[in-house]
Amino acid sequence: AGGTFLLNSPYPADQVWDKIPREVQKQIIDKKLTFYVIDAIALGKKLGLGARINMIMQTAFFIISKILPEEEAIEAIKHAITKTYGRKGEKVINMNFAAVDGARKALFKVDYPQKVTSGIAMTSPVPAHAPEFVQKVTGPIISGKGDDLPVSVFPDDGTYMTGTTQFEKRNIAVDIPVWEPELCIQCGQCSIVCPHAAILQKAYAPELLAKAPKAFKSIDATGPKFKGLKYTLQVAPEDCTGCTACVNVCPSYENKKEKTGRKAINMQLQAPLRKTEAENFAFFLTLPQTDPSLYDIGTVKGSQFVKPLFEFSGACAGCGETPYLKLMSQLFGDRALIGNATGCSSIYGGNLPTTPYTSRQDGRGPAWSNSLFEDCAEFALGMRLTVDKLQEYAFELLHKVCPEDYEAMRSADQTTQAILEEQRKRVAQLKTKLAPRRDPEAKRLLEVADYLVNKSVWGIGGDGWAYDIGYGGLDHVLASGKNVNLLVLDTEVYSNTGGQMSKSTPRGATALFAAAGKPLAKKDLAMLAMSYGNVYVARIAIGASQNQAVKAFMEAEAYPGPSIIVAYCHCIAHGIDMSHGFEEQEKAVKCGHWPLLRFNPKLIEEGKNPLSLDSKAPSITYAEYAMGENRWKSLKAIDPARAEDLGRLAQKDASLRYFVYEQLAKLSFDLGNDKK
């Protein structure tokens, strides 16, 4: 009792009391707290710090805690700022000084009555419609009461319920995107980049709007196949993190020619919109998924009609990795087995209390397991071998037990979603037929019948895994010839452990263990994989070409041998404004640092060059890309001469890289008849 309570809130001191839930009011009164309020978000925005309010809150803490005399505390903070941010340049220092000074003025004491007055009650940690397990286990953990749970409530076989992030409404976005139907060209670009699956599209029959909430938005769906249907782009207001990536990639402006004015989506304060948009989102979820026969899943727009089976993860706002995972889950999630290297993607992917991997209406979704850091590729290979063996066994049994069904199921070319779904129907019929049978082989077939449908096996991890610690195993899997798909979420640095240099870190970039800029060029993982000749390889950057990224995923999965996709992922470790992460990706491609490519070994069999170089010759300099990111800029601040030297070499790396790829894409693979 008698402590001090500081609240970061958009409401001023004279309004904030009644915005607080009753339960919290009671605690404040009971504990006789001194209560302060500050609008750190508004201040941060004003000063250009965005969501980085740590300096504001720290200053406020020192002022009200009185651990040091105020003037002394301020002086110490400013000294620390100069020391910490010295390398990042004067602008950053001044912004932080302004944050300190601003915090002093934005801090107000709240005089509150000695009685509970609020009309708001604390909401339950999970909604009432959540399943029993979520109510009994997930909810208490979310509420910080996980230690009270008995061991007996946890699954005893290591499996864990998925699809639970949807029940944890974090409401962390200050602003959320708001759709302007009339400006929208229904391209799906905002949806594909959203790192949190918080902006979704559906096309549906107009009569379904009958039960829609008043505020629910819709417009006529465009495109010949969608004639007569309605289209809605819907934000999940309580799951959105406010990263603004969607708005920044939206290509549709009010003034189309000048590209100015409102866009088809624009950021607005979340709080006033929360309730109506939450209702809209709930209604949106009741609409059926768009009929798959109306779109091509292998396109940007088409892929975004599929429900993401990876949603609302705890990744950083604006994360550059999660859009790839989400896309993969849309394209193949219904049949995916994922081995995931330890790292960011295993943390936000296999997090507790809630997990972002989820399932379709029919319960199909990715099976996911965390490997060690170093053995992700081998781990996925193990999944592949297991699946292959079980499928082989299932077909053997089928041949004995129901020979009449064998031919149709064995010959099904399970390379498209439609044919896969047909095979699933056959399996369902088979199961019905098998259920009453008592012969041991029929019983066994019933157990393994699901393996008659092809699975999609993925090994996923970061560059620390793929380029460094797990590279030996990754190489072994590439050499195995087995149908394993590897997805490298390349942030060019060990992101999850705090930003250490990896073999993927580009020349001149700073990182832990490379404070003076990495002296050597980035390892070319795509080139290494291409050297095998029987590995499908793609290098993609969804910010540079969404289209090429989707194509690469489709081809990689369809290729019957090993595939590797190296995906550029912008990251907070790069020292960038994350709302513009996808534009950074585009620059990386435009300067030649990250040439987009697809290498399809099937073309070699046809005597064609397997390499397709999918990005154009460099149109900006390396510096134009690099100097927008603190990982390079900071070297310039501390050692301009070295930055200049490394910059020149990095420019040459990029120029030469593109130049060589350009020529490689033109090599002949036609041996001619005499040489074959």
Place this chain on the structure above:
Amino acid sequence: AGGTFLLNSPYPADQVWDKIPREVQKQIIDKKLTFYVIDAIALGKKLGLGARINMIMQTAFFIISKILPEEEAIEAIKHAITKTYGRKGEKVINMNFAAVDGARKALFKVDYPQKVTSGIAMTSPVPAHAPEFVQKVTGPIISGKGDDLPVSVFPDDGTYMTGTTQFEKRNIAVDIPVWEPELCIQCGQCSIVCPHAAILQKAYAPELLAKAPKAFKSIDATGPKFKGLKYTLQVAPEDCTGCTACVNVCPSYENKKEKTGRKAINMQLQAPLRKTEAENFAFFLTLPQTDPSLYDIGTVKGSQFVKPLFEFSGACAGCGETPYLKLMSQLFGDRALIGNATGCSSIYGGNLPTTPYTSRQDGRGPAWSNSLFEDCAEFALGMRLTVDKLQEYAFELLHKVCPEDYEAMRSADQTTQAILEEQRKRVAQLKTKLAPRRDPEAKRLLEVADYLVNKSVWGIGGDGWAYDIGYGGLDHVLASGKNVNLLVLDTEVYSNTGGQMSKSTPRGATALFAAAGKPLAKKDLAMLAMSYGNVYVARIAIGASQNQAVKAFMEAEAYPGPSIIVAYCHCIAHGIDMSHGFEEQEKAVKCGHWPLLRFNPKLIEEGKNPLSLDSKAPSITYAEYAMGENRWKSLKAIDPARAEDLGRLAQKDASLRYFVYEQLAKLSFDLGNDKK
């Protein structure tokens, strides 16, 4: 007493008794042995089995041991032959049947007198001039009395005496090469391929012949620089293994045009030559090393004037690996630090009782240590970092302690042997100067002064290390930019552990774990290394181009960053006649399976293509190469259809590999001024 003794000997039953040392005669008499003799070597030769006398000796064992009735034993052996060699074809079976039948006829009982009659005494295990350690420790181990040695005679710091194979005269060759001076063109080719450093050349002043044994051969040295000198090619008769590789590569025939008749070296029975040739060899060793100013060490002939610092190892007769090690030891052995992956090369390289690494007259020679299987490259990197740090430290101290010597030593461009030797002289002078000084920094400099001379750091191992188990670390070292030289002794199989498939095993070849022929193409380690762009890469096959191999070694060592040499090594695991191993190498190159190349990143800096393709377009088919080796032939015997399929793919692998390399070697690396 009363046992049976079987001796494999060239002497018949009525002559053998007096060829046996007295000590052995006494034992035979004392133990009342029944004594049999067989000339298995002569029989093996006659039947085309060469030195493979196991079946002959086994049959003899069963006949005289009477474990089974003779007829029953013979039947069982023949049954086992059919089972064991069935896969290798009828010819092999018949040869072994003939060995069994031949053994019965070649086995004779020796009637011996009941007294010692021999004029021969057992020789000491090591010669009298061997150093004390060899006398006291090595000798007893060679004699099988190692268990009697006290622990105290062994070095307590882990270092071990090198250069001891020279004292273990194994005398295992049935035939040895004999030089015909008049036919010899003094090319050095026999010397460079000798796996055991048992054939050496020197050019020397004629007056040195004054003290030569009568039988010592010499001839006028050819070549302008050698005018007035004599030349001798000398065999080490007791160290030669009789592999015949030297004779098979000798290009000089009696009938030059038809390439028929005697060669400049020819095999002859060793026994009659042993004594005189041993004397000749001893005299040859007393001749001074040829003056280095007379030859270019970076040539085949020149390199063979340097004393091998790797000699007389316990590797298989005709080993395909050891010629590369020997060459490396000739070129850089005086300053080499070697980390050696576990495998064949660590077994014969760090063997006991005797070790093949040795030193020059002045005591300089390779420092060698065995790494684990998996971390050889990292192990060598550690050596590099240590050496670099010590050199840096030595120069720092030099600058303080003897500033007057600093400039000359710091600026010495230690890239040629001659300049290195000059630097050594400077170091010797410096040490003399430092010796009397008592200031701590002078004392410290004295300790590290040897590091003022550059070292040559090598990581050496087989394909199991480089392609598979140690590849992750090898890749890390390639990416490090550090001056580490990696030598991959590529037998395309795990040779030392019994012949398991590695990622280097070519398509269609059989191996353990690939009994049905490896289905996938060989991993292209050279291509992988080239993708870095700052790694010196060479692919060599000394049997195809000795010249290119020597060049590659010289360039790799001179390159200031990481280097990797992938060297084709024929191996007993290939199922070939080892005397023709170097011809197999040549075929591997001629069919396009093993394109020779050198990739020098320095050329990129000059805007030139770094890749030099050093072998010509395929001139024989893949089958012409492969069908000469049991690893492929055996598949044809057990599964001709699969052998055909894999053969076709392997042919395409080879054709396409060469075709792509050919184009890669023509790519432009000239960015032009506008792109730089």
